[in-house]
Amino acid sequence: MANRILCFITFFVLFAANSLTAQQELSKNLNAKKIKGTNFISYPPYSGTPYLSEKFLPGEIEFTDGSKVKDLGLRYSSYRDEIIYYNTYLSAQIIIDKMSLKGFSFTDEKGDKRNFRRQKYDGYTNGERYFEVLNDGEISLLVYRKVDLETCETSYSKLGLAFKQSYIYYMYSADKGYSPLKLNRNSLLSKFDKPNQKLVKKIFRKNKVAFTDESGFVLAWNLLKESGISINF
Amino acid sequence: MKRRIIILLLFFAVLLSTAQERAHFSLFTDRDLYISGENILVKVFAPTDEQSGIVNIDLINTRGKIIAGISKKIIDHQADGFIDLPDSISSGCYLICTSTKSNPDLTVKELYICNQFSGLPESDIGLRSAETNLFIEKSANSVQIDGLNEAYKTREKANFTFHLPSEFIAQISGNLFVSVAGFVPGFSSGTFFRRMNPMKSRIVEKEGVILEGSIKDVKTGKPFKNGIVFLSIPDSIPRFNYCITGEDGNFNFQLDNYYGKIPVVVQGFDREEKRLLKIVLNRRDSLKSALPAFKTWTISPEFRRSAKDNSDAEIFCKVFNYQELTIAPIPLYKTDGYPFYGAPSEVIDPQLFVDLPNFTEIARELLQGIKFRAYNRIPSLHVFNPAIFNYFPDQPLVLIDGIPVRDLRVIKDMGSKEIDRIEICHNKRFYGNLNFSGVVAIYTLKPDYARIAESDDLIKLNINTIQPDVTLNGPFRQRLNEMDLRKVLLWMPSLKPGQTIRLDFETSDIRGFYRLNLHGKTKDGSDFYKEQIFEVK
Numbered sequence: 001m002a003n004r005i006l007c008f009i010t011f012f013v014l015f016a017a018n019s020l021t022a023q024q025e026l027s028k029n030l031n032a033k034k035i036k037g038t039n040f041i042s043y044p045p046y047s048g049t050p051y052l053s054e055k056f057l058p059g060e061i062e063f064t065d066g067s068k069v070k071d072l073g074l075r076y077s078s079y080r081d082e083i084i085y086y087n088t089y090l091s092a093q094i095i096i097d098k099m100s101l102k103g104f105s106f107t108d109e110k111g112d113k114r115n116f117r118r119q120k121y122d123g124y125t126n127g128e129r130y131f132e133v134l135n136d137g138e139i140s141l142l143v144y145r146k147v148d149l150e151t152c153e154t155s156y157s158k159l160g161l162a163f164k165q166s167y168i169y170y171m172y173s174a175d176k177g178y179s180p181l182k183l184n185r186n187s188l189l190s191k192f193d194k195p196n197q198k199l200v201k202k203i204f205r206k207n208k209v210a211f212t213d214e215s216g217f218v219l220a221w222n223l224l225k226e227s228g229i230s231i232n233f
Numbered sequence: 234m235k236r237r238i239i240i241l242l243l244f245f246a247v248l249l250s251t252a253q254e255r256a257h258f259s260l261f262t263d264r265d266l267y268i269s270g271e272n273i274l275v276k277v278f279a280p281t282d283e284q285s286g287i288v289n290i291d292l293i294n295t296r297g298k299i300i301a302g303i304s305k306k307i308i309d310h311q312a313d314g315f316i317d318l319p320d321s322i323s324s325g326c327y328l329i330c331t332s333t334k335s336n337p338d339l340t341v342k343e344l345y346i347c348n349q350f351s352g353l354p355e356s357d358i359g360l361r362s363a364e365t366n367l368f369i370e371k372s373a374n375s376v377q378i379d380g381l382n383e384a385y386k387t388r389e390k391a392n393f394t395f396h397l398p399s400e401f402i403a404q405i406s407g408n409l410f411v412s413v414a415g416f417v418p419g420f421s422s423g424t425f426f427r428r429m430n431p432m433k434s435r436i437v438e439k440e441g442v443i444l445e446g447s448i449k450d451v452k453t454g455k456p457f458k459n460g461i462v463f464l465s466i467p468d469s470i471p472r473f474n475y476c477i478t479g480e481d482g483n484f485n486f487q488l489d490n491y492y493g494k495i496p497v498v499v500q501g502f503d504r505e506e507k508r509l510l511k512i513v514l515n516r517r518d519s520l521k522s523a524l525p526a527f528k529t530w531t532i533s534p535e536f537r538r539s540a541k542d543n544s545d546a547e548i549f550c551k552v553f554n555y556q557e558l559t560i561a562p563i564p565l566y567k568t569d570g571y572p573f574y575g576a577p578s579e580v581i582d583p584q585l586f587v588d589l590p591n592f593t594e595i596a597r598e599l600l601q602g603i604k605f606r607a608y609n610r611i612p613s614l615h616v617f618n619p620a621i622f623n624y625f626p627d628q629p630l631v632l633i634d635g636i637p638v639r640d641l642r643v644i645k646d647m648g649s650k651e652i653d654r655i656e657i658c659h660n661k662r663f664y665g666n667l668n669f670s671g672v673v674a675i676y677t678l679k680p681d682y683a684r685i686a687e688s689d690d691l692i693k694l695n696i697n698t699i700q701p702d703v704t705l706n707g708p709f710r711q712r713l714n715e716m717d718l719r720k721v722l723l724w725m726p727s728l729k730p731g732q733t734i735r736l737d738f739e740t741s742d743i744r745g746f747y748r749l750n751l752h753g754k755t756k757d758g759s760d761f762y763k764e765q766i767f768e769v770k
Contacts, residue, residue: 034474034475034573034664034665035663035664035665036569036573036575036662036664037662037663038660038661038662038663039620039660039661039663039668063569064567064569065566065567087663087666090663090666090668092663092668094663097569097575097576099570100569
């Protein structure tokens with residue numbers, strides 16, 4: 001009898017807890033914002049890749065009003081500067097309306113979180129672009145992950161066209177806009193005053209910074225931001 | 234073992250009983266006697282454990298019918314607003330009641346309303362609540378009121394100061410509420426609590442008013458599973474949402490970021506177009522649970538005189554269009570800047586072209602890539618998809634002023650004189666889990682939605698969403714010879730507590746007794762008040 005009563009009480013407590021969480025879920029669903037977009041038509045099979053990642057990667061999008069949708073399969077098209085998501089209910093690849101988004105992020109194959117932000121670009125071929133945020137702050141380090149379609153040798157691609165990476169790096173601040181950067185030591189040094197350049201070089205030497213790839217460049221940027229040396233922008 | 238179980242059961246019972254003893258909403262109004270056409274100013278203190286973010290304040294008659302109601306956002310466990318009394322409301326006893334979707338407890342306050350045209354009933358007998366278990370506030374004896382005289386002249390400036398000891402301030406939860414308004418000596422209305430019948434809804438209104446209902450199969454009368462319900466809110470940029478029903482056929486939409494009264498169209502249909510459906514909205518039109526027992530009451534000559542004076546004043550206010558309240562600007566909500574169906578690939582203004590008598594002609598002459606045909610009097614519409622160099626096989630999403638239309642006979646006779654513009658999306662569009670084979674959005678010159686007929690599966694209604702905030706206007710008069718007929722001299726629904734609170738007001742041209750009220754809530758959930766009466770001679 002005692003066991004029965006104990007079982008009954010346990011069941012009752014569990015039931016009450018369940019109904020509480022069910023209520024929370026229901027409220028959450030009501031607020032879920034719907035994703036707007038158009039259907040994705042796959043690109044012709046030229047050489048190279050038009051995407052930043054080969055697969056759809058788990059990520060989240062943030063709408064202009066700040067609301068977020070998590071656990072989406074996302075794939076960034078570097079060629080068209082579009083974010084594509086896979087709708088499991090419709091089994092369809094959908095290009096999310098750029099104007100509805102503030103940004104998006106996903107975790108790449110290496111497990112790194114990649115953050116993208118929609119910003120208005122006022123330079124040549126101006127318009128809304130997705131920039132990957134390599135470092136955020138008063139002055140941000142951004143990269144426009146562009147892929148161009150270029151002619152090539154037919155031995156390389158049967159169709160005579162290939163997707164080629166042409167990433168553009170920028171320093172960005174809300175007041176001063178964009179300033180392009182090249183992925184090398186001299187480009188970064190040129191952003192500092194002459195007296196500060198010695199100091200910057202010292203920091204690079206001390207930390208053994210190698211400008212061989214993007215990660216080295218980002219490391220150098222982070223070190224300079226930590227040191228607090230003012231950037232000529 | 235048995236003893237242990239008994240202790241456990243007792244503990245559980247105690248736990249349950251404390252859960253039942255929920256704290257209630259505290260409800261205050263500016264006055265107890267109103268004239269039809271006036272505003273009832275309302276202040277609500279919510280319990281600290283209240284889950285809902287929205288409180289409904291309804292005015293109900295003695296049969297439980299809701300006459301008017303508002304919804305307000307609860308901010309810092311408080312809310313305030315106003316109820317606009319209809320001019321045609323008949324004289325008698327009414328109840329004002331606070332409720333939420335998740336809390337079964339109601340706070341009810343009795344009021345008396347007198348019709349400005351017919352006055353009080355000729356017989357001196359009226360109905361009043363017989364409720365004896367009234368809500369009692371504690372008097373805040375430590376609070377001192379300084380500087381308020383016993384009598385003032387009309388149009389005299391008055392100022393006073395509240396002195397609150399620092400120990401008392403430490404006990405106060407949230408802000409204070411202060412008002413100065415006229416009252417009828419010998420007549421006071423009580424506040425009491427009621428409990429609603431078991432509630433059907435499990436939804437908590439957090440950010441906005443929730444519209445809920447269910448769809449049923451007309452043939453069987455059973456809830457319809459997997460039906461689609463569209464919610465359209467016509468606007469300059471129309472808003473849209475959808476819901477797919479479950480086993481119970483229920484649907485719900487949260488109308489967040491909307492203020493005031495908005496037009497809404499709800500339509501439900503079977504995706505396979507096999508069944509006829511009926512929409513049933515869960516709308517509250519009565520609150521019978523709030524009703525107390527009633528008893529007869531003899532209207533005093535003093536009360537009759539006061540009602541007569543107030544009626545005359547209200548007629549003057551109506552004639553000279555005195556506005557008692559100023560509505561605060563509605564908070565701006567950032568939208569995507571384009572409609573839910575996407576940025577149009579083409580926008581056509583038929584006004585720029587020669588008049589065309591019907592949509593067949595418009596489609597043929599003005600709309601590129603739109604095929605509108607009416608074989609055997611059954612119209613069909615298809616959009617050209619440039620991606621596949623062919624027409625979509627399915628009908629596109631057709632909208633009139635942002636409201637989806639499934640029966641194309643509605644647009645068949647629309648000529649260019651009726652149409653302001655037509656927006657077309659040639660691509661396949663997605664909205665959540667819905668997809669549309671192109672979009673044709675027609676915006677009419679007269680957006681009264683009259684073309685869209687109501688039926689079992691389509692309901693047009695106006696919904697009261699969150700009421701915008703209001704402030705009480707100062708003295709009415711612009712010139713010396715203009716009357717100042719304010720009955721509420723001061724209304725400060727949210728006042729930060731401090732050791733000295735200095736306030737001022739100006740008396741109006743209405744003579745009589747006025748009451749200065751201070752209400753608040755302590756951190757332990759109990760209510761306190763301080764009041765002082767003065768006369769305007």
